[in-house]
Structure formats: C-alpha cells, structure tokens
Amino acid sequence: MASMEGLIGLMNRIQRACTALGDHGDHGADLPTLWESLPTIAVVGGQDYFFLVLPFHSLIFGGCGGVDKRNDRVRASPPCSRALLPKTSFPVALLHQIEKGAHEYAEFLHLPKTRFSDFGANFKSILPSCTFTYTLSFAISEPSTKLIVTALFFPLYCGAALVRQEIADETDRMTGKTKQISPVPIHLSIYSPNVVNLTLIDLPGLTKVAVEGQPESVVQDIENMVRSYVDKPNCIILAISPANQDIATSDAIKLSKEVDPSGERTFGVLTKLDLMDKGTNALDVLEGRAYRLQFPWVGIVNRSQADINRKVDMIAAREKEREYFESSPDYAHLASRMGSVYLAKLLSQHLEAVIKARIPSITSLINKTIDELESELDTIGKAVAADPGAQLYTILELCRAFDRVFKEHLDGGRSGGDKIYGVFDNKLPAAFRKLPFDRYLSVQNVKKVVSEADGYQPHLIAPEQGYRRLVEAGLAYFKGPAEATVDAVHVVLRDLVRKSIGETEPLRRFPTLQAAIATAANEALENFREDGRCTTLRLVDMEAYLTVEFFRKLPQDPDSKVGNHPASSEAAPVTVDRYGDGHYRTIASNVSQYIKMVGDELLHKIPKAVVHCQVREAKKSLLNHFYVQIGKKEASQFGHLLDEDPAMLERRQQCWKRLELYKSARDEIDSVAWTR
Numbered sequence: 001m002a003s004m005e006g007l008i009g010l011m012n013r014i015q016r017a018c019t020a021l022g023d024h025g026d027h028g029a030d031l032p033t034l035w036e037s038l039p040t041i042a043v044v045g046g047q048d049y050f051f052l053v054l055p056f057h058s059l060i061f062g063g064c065g066g067v068d069k070r071n072d073r074v075r076a077s078p079p080c081s082r083a084l085l086p087k088t089s090f091p092v093a094l095l096h097q098i099e100k101g102a103h104e105y106a107e108f109l110h111l112p113k114t115r116f117s118d119f120g121a122n123f124k125s126i127l128p129s130c131t132f133t134y135t136l137s138f139a140i141s142e143p144s145t146k147l148i149v150t151a152l153f154f155p156l157y158c159g160a161a162l163v164r165q166e167i168a169d170e171t172d173r174m175t176g177k178t179k180q181i182s183p184v185p186i187h188l189s190i191y192s193p194n195v196v197n198l199t200l201i202d203l204p205g206l207t208k209v210a211v212e213g214q215p216e217s218v219v220q221d222i223e224n225m226v227r228s229y230v231d232k233p234n235c236i237i238l239a240i241s242p243a244n245q246d247i248a249t250s251d252a253i254k255l256s257k258e259v260d261p262s263g264e265r266t267f268g269v270l271t272k273l274d275l276m277d278k279g280t281n282a283l284d285v286l287e288g289r290a291y292r293l294q295f296p297w298v299g300i301v302n303r304s305q306a307d308i309n310r311k312v313d314m315i316a317a318r319e320k321e322r323e324y325f326e327s328s329p330d331y332a333h334l335a336s337r338m339g340s341v342y343l344a345k346l347l348s349q350h351l352e353a354v355i356k357a358r359i360p361s362i363t364s365l366i367n368k369t370i371d372e373l374e375s376e377l378d379t380i381g382k383a384v385a386a387d388p389g390a391q392l393y394t395i396l397e398l399c400r401a402f403d404r405v406f407k408e409h410l411d412g413g414r415s416g417g418d419k420i421y422g423v424f425d426n427k428l429p430a431a432f433r434k435l436p437f438d439r440y441l442s443v444q445n446v447k448k449v450v451s452e453a454d455g456y457q458p459h460l461i462a463p464e465q466g467y468r469r470l471v472e473a474g475l476a477y478f479k480g481p482a483e484a485t486v487d488a489v490h491v492v493l494r495d496l497v498r499k500s501i502g503e504t505e506p507l508r509r510f511p512t513l514q515a516a517i518a519t520a521a522n523e524a525l526e527n528f529r530e531d532g533r534c535t536t537l538r539l540v541d542m543e544a545y546l547t548v549e550f551f552r553k554l555p556q557d558p559d560s561k562v563g564n565h566p567a568s569s570e571a572a573p574v575t576v577d578r579y580g581d582g583h584y585r586t587i588a589s590n591v592s593q594y595i596k597m598v599g600d601e602l603l604h605k606i607p608k609a610v611v612h613c614q615v616r617e618a619k620k621s622l623l624n625h626f627y628v629q630i631g632k633k634e635a636s637q638f639g640h641l642l643d644e645d646p647a648m649l650e651r652r653q654q655c656w657k658r659l660e661l662y663k664s665a666r667d668e669i670d671s672v673a674w675t676r
C-alpha cells in the first residue's frame with residue numbers, strides 16, 4: 001500500500017480540488033459531493049474549551065471555537081464571550097513539503113499568483129516532514145477575534161502578519177460584517193520542509209447561550225452544524241473536554257455518544273490537567289473507567305498565560321508538556337501515551353488506516369459519479385458556439401430533432417397520434433348518426449319542400465326541383481361533423497407540437513427557440529386546418545350535384561292520380577294534380593337512400609381529406625415557413641434564439657465543475673505509487 005505521505009497527500013490534493021471546484025460538502029445540494037466521502041477528523045468541544053495540541057509548525061493544532069485563558073495565542077478582550085459569533089468561513093490550510101532549506105511561503109487559492117513569505121525565524125519543526133491539511137470551520141466576529149483565529153495558522157510570535165490580515169480580509173469579503181455562516185472555504189497552502197500529516201476539521205464550539213448580536217437560534221444552529229459533520233461514518237471525532245469539569249457534563253462526549261454510540265470513531269482528549277484542584281486527578285477518565293472509548297484517552301497541557309507573555313516558543317512548550325507528564329506522580333505511568341505529540345501520532349496512524357480502508361469505496365464512488373455526470377451533461381448539451389454559422393447549424397439541428405419527435409408521435413413509437421384515428425373511427429361516425437334526418441325527411445317537411453320547389457306548376461312525374469332541394473339541404477347537415485373533424489384533428493396536432501417540444505431533450509435548454517418553434521408550428525397548423533376545412537366542405541358540396549342517372553333510377557308511381565283511381569289503358573286521360581302522402585314518403589325514401597350513400601362515402605373521404613391536408617402536410621412541411629424566416633434573419637439574431645434557460649446554464653456549469661473535480665480526484669488516486 002502507499003506510504004503515509006502518499007495517502008495523506010492524496011487526500012490533501014483531493015480536498016484542494018474540492019475547495020477549488022465548489023464542493024464544500026453542501027447539505028441538501030442536488031449535486032454529488034466528494035468532500036463528504038473523504039476521511040476527516042473533527043474537533044468537537046464546548047465554546048470555552050479551546051485547546052491547542054501543537055501549532056502547525058510543530059505537529060497539529062486544533063480547537064473548539066472558543067478562547068481558553070490557557071490557549072497558545074493572545075487572548076481576546078473580553079475573553080470567551082466574544083470569541084464565537086456565527087460567522088463561519090471554513091479556512092482550509094494545506095501544507096506541502098518542499099526541499100530542505102528551501103524558502104517557506106504561503107499562497108491563497110483566491111490569490112494564486114501572490115506569495116506570502118513573512119513567517120519569521122520560528123517556522124520550524126522538530127518532527128519528520130510530511131503533508132498536513134487543516135480544515136477550520138470557525139466563527140469569526142470582530143478584528144481582535146480574527147487575529148486569534150488566524151493565529152491557528154500562524155502563531156503571533158512566528159510573524160505572518162500579512163497572511164493573518166488576508167484571512168481576515170477575505171472573511172469580510174465573503175461574509176460581510178454581519179454575523180452569518182458561510183460554507184465557502186478560504187483555501188490556504190503552506191509550503192515548507194517541515195509539516196505534519198493530518199486532516200482536521202475544527203468545528204465551532206458548542207454553546208448554551210446566545211450572546212449580544214446573535215440570534216436566539218444560534219445555539220441550535222451551531223449544534224446542527226457540528227452534528228452534520230460528526231454524524232457521517234467517515235468522520236473521526238476528536239472530543240475535547242476540560243479535566244477540571246465533570247466528564248458527565250461534557251458537550252463533546254454527549255454529542256459523540258449520540259452519533260457514535262459504539263465509540264469506534266471517537267478519540268477523547270482531556271485538557272487543563274494542570275488546572276485541576278490539588279489532591280485531584282483525572283485518572284478515572286484517562287484510564288477509561290469514567291467513560292470508556294475504544295481508543296485510549298489522551299491528556300494534553302498547553303502553555304500558560306505566563307508562558308505566552310514570556311514568548312515561550314512552541315518547541316519549548318512541548319518539551320515542558322513532556323516533562324509535566326513524566327514528573328507527575330499521578331500521570332507518570334501514562335506519560336508515554338500523553339501529550340500533544342502522542343495525540344498527533346495516534347491520529348495520524350488512525351487516519352492513515354481509515355484512508356487505506358476507504359480508498360476502494362472512494363474510487364468506486366468517483367467512477368460511478370463520473371458516469372452519472374457525463375450522462376447528465378449529454379442530456380443538457382454542450383455550450384452554444386459564438387460563431388453565427390455554428391449557431392444556425394445548431395438551430396436547424398434542434399428543429400430537425402423536434403421534427404423527428406413530432407413524426408414519432410404521428411407514426412407510432414410515441415403516444416398521441418392514435419387520437420387522430422380515434423376522431424375518424426369514433427367521433428365522426430357518432431356525429432353522423434346524430435344528424436336529424438328522420439325529422440328532416442318527414443312527410444310534412446318533404447311535402448313542404450317539394451311544394452315550394454314546384455311553385456304554381458305541379459310536377460308531372462318526378463319533382464326534380466324538389467329532389468334537388470331536399471338533397472342539397474340534407475347534405476348540408478354533413479358540414480358540421482366535417483368541420484368538427486377538421487378542428488378535432490387540429491387540436492390533436494397542436495397538442496402533439498406542445499408535447500414534442502417538451503420531449504425534445506436538446507431543445508429544453510432554449511426557451512426562446514422553443515417559443516419560436518411553437519409559434520411557427522401553430523401558424524402552419526392553422527393554415528393546414530383552413531385547407532382541410534375547405535376541402536372537406538367541398539367534398540360535401542360536390543355530392544349535391546344530381547345526375548340524370550339519379551332521376552332515371554327513381555321509381556315512378558303510375559297509380560298516383562287524382563282520386564287515387566288505378567290507371568287502365570282504356571281509361572280516359574286524366575290531369576295529374578297533387579299526390580298523396582304515399583308519394584311524399586316515396587320521395588323521402590329516395591332522398592334518404594341517396595343521403596345514406598353519400599354519408600357512407602363521406603365517412604371515408606373526410607378522413608382522407610383531413611390526413612392529406614393536415615396530417616400529411618404537418619409531417620412534410622410543419623416548419624418550412626420557419627426555415628424561410630430563419631433564412632431572412634441577421635446573423636446577430638441567431639444568438640437570441642439560442643438564449644438558454646438560466647437554470648439550465650447554471651446546472652451545466654455546476655456539472656462541468658463537479659465532473660472536473662471527480663476526474664481530478666481519479667487522476668490523483670491513479671497517480672499514487674501503490675506499493676505492497
């Protein structure tokens with residue numbers, strides 16, 4: 001397996017990529033997060049339990065968001081109460097090993113070409129060189145507090161005033177002067193021959209009371225924030241408790257017990273051992289009797305305020321800590337596993353083991369997420385080209401894509417086209433059956449129409465004009481269903497246009513072009529509808545022409561004479577006047593047979609006319625007029641048609657950045673020299 005330097009350095013580079021590309025482990029975000037899959041160590045404790053294991057130039061450093069009188073930096077004034085306000089900016093520090101004797105410097109991610117090198121002479125370490133990452137989730141309020149916070153990175157006596165000021169300035173730029181929480185990290189890289197392996201998230205200190213300027217919800221907000229980190233299975237919990245308080249009241253232990261009841265992710269750290277009352281000790285805790293964890297408790301001793309005032313450097317402070325445990329009658333037998341140096345080694349070794357165990361699952365997650373992001377980007381589509389020729393090509397391609405989807409609806413493969421045949425097979429026949437021909441061809445109406453057609457001159461054999469009027473007026477009833485059929489198919493086609501636009505995936509990102517295509521398509525459908533209406537009405541009107549053959553086939557009634565006497569060859573000629581009801585029933589029957597015949601034909605002809613004029617034309621030339629309009633546009637207008645939905649544009653950018661992150665992480669993992 002890879003060395004510790006390779007493993008921790010690998011995690012550092014991936015975390016740096018996460019920060020640079022916007023993955024801060026955002027909770028509730030719909031983009032996949034790699035940050036939350038990386039093994040981390042989170043420091044949890046009360047607001048006033050701030051501790052410092054070692055400054056970064058020695059081993060590790062950390063804290064719980066408050067200021068202790070025994071801390072390793074200058075106190076805020078007033079202490080504690082002003083140390084924490086919910087204005088969190090997540091400074092992220094990555095330390096990189098460089099060659100021995102090389103000049104040390106720092107760089108911020110937001111100032112990639114600016115080097116800060118005012119470290120002073122004390123930026124040295126007595127420990128082996130390696131890479132160290134420190135992720136700080138810290139509340140920053142006023143300038144005096146900012147200096148205290150930034151001293152986490154550069155203790156006051158080590159110089160680096162410019163770096164401290166830049167952290168403070170960037171915090172103000174990101175969060176303003178208000179007491180708000182910002183999830184965006186301040187990313188800082190330290191280059192030195194002497195740094196330490198570790199990834200540490202220093203969460204805000206748990207507090208019980210909101211101070212002036214804080215909302216009442218700050219207590220719960222901070223706890224929720226801390227819990228969101230330590231609740232994750234890849235998080236190692238560093239629970240900090242003061243030795244001079246009852247362990248049963250420890251906020252850190254309470255929270256860690258809730259999220260890690262088995263204690264397999266929790267390391268207990270006991271501070272302020274030298275501040276306990278005389279005659280008391282913390283052996284019950286340190287030896288695991290008061291509260292047992294899977295890992296041994298570690299006690300640490302920080303510099304006193306007098307040491308800080310005398311400017312005792314951290315190397316001397318760590319030596320003093322070692323001497324304290326070795327000479328203590330209470331803790332001498334535990335001295336080998338007490339102190340900041342031991343804690344750093346313990347955490348480093350455990351973190352390395354966790355990383356080794358997590359690498360396969362992280363690799364699997366990376367590969368899976370890359371496939372998902374690439375698939376989504378294929379759906380979203382590429383960014384629009386700036387060249388007018390390429391833009392025109394894109395517009396035409398999108399139109400063709402829409403046209404393909406529309407035709408699939410008509411020809412099958414997508415639902416909707418079958419509704420047209422439902423109009424022909426169900427609605428049109430049903431409308432024909434409801435036509436009032438029984439009432440129209442009643443004896444009374446037929447007699448009225450025929451009489452009006454004959455005028456004062458009675459017909460001799462067949463009332464030709466009466467037949468013509470009856471047929472013409474009867475056929476007019478078919479015009480209503482014919483027009484209704486045209487309108488019904490038009491509604492179906494218009495609905496298919498709407499559905500096809502929504503189902504054309506590449507078109508979704510261009511709302512302006514969607515609207516233009518919809519307008520052009522609906523205008524074309526209106527033209528097709530008018531053509532279909534004229535054609536179907538013409539079909540009906542044509543059937544009103546009665547040929548000579550029609551009249552020749554009409555049955556004659558030679559018995560229909562005045563008085564209804566039967567005719568005989570010997571009878572004297574009589575004058576035909578008017579006919580009885582039987583004659584008019586015969587006329588009604590003849591007209592009814594003709595209308596029925598025409599109706600049967602129209603049930604076939606109207607659908608043919610509608611398909612020819614509307615459906616066929618929609619398939620063939622739905623966007624022809626739009627193409628003509630596009631050809632007349634200025635090249636500068638193409639870009640307007642390709643204006644993207646801002647949400648889609650933002651989504652593509654997010655996906656590209658996240659895909660870049662995962663590919664970078666994959667390359668980083670592949671670049672590690674794995675050894676047995």
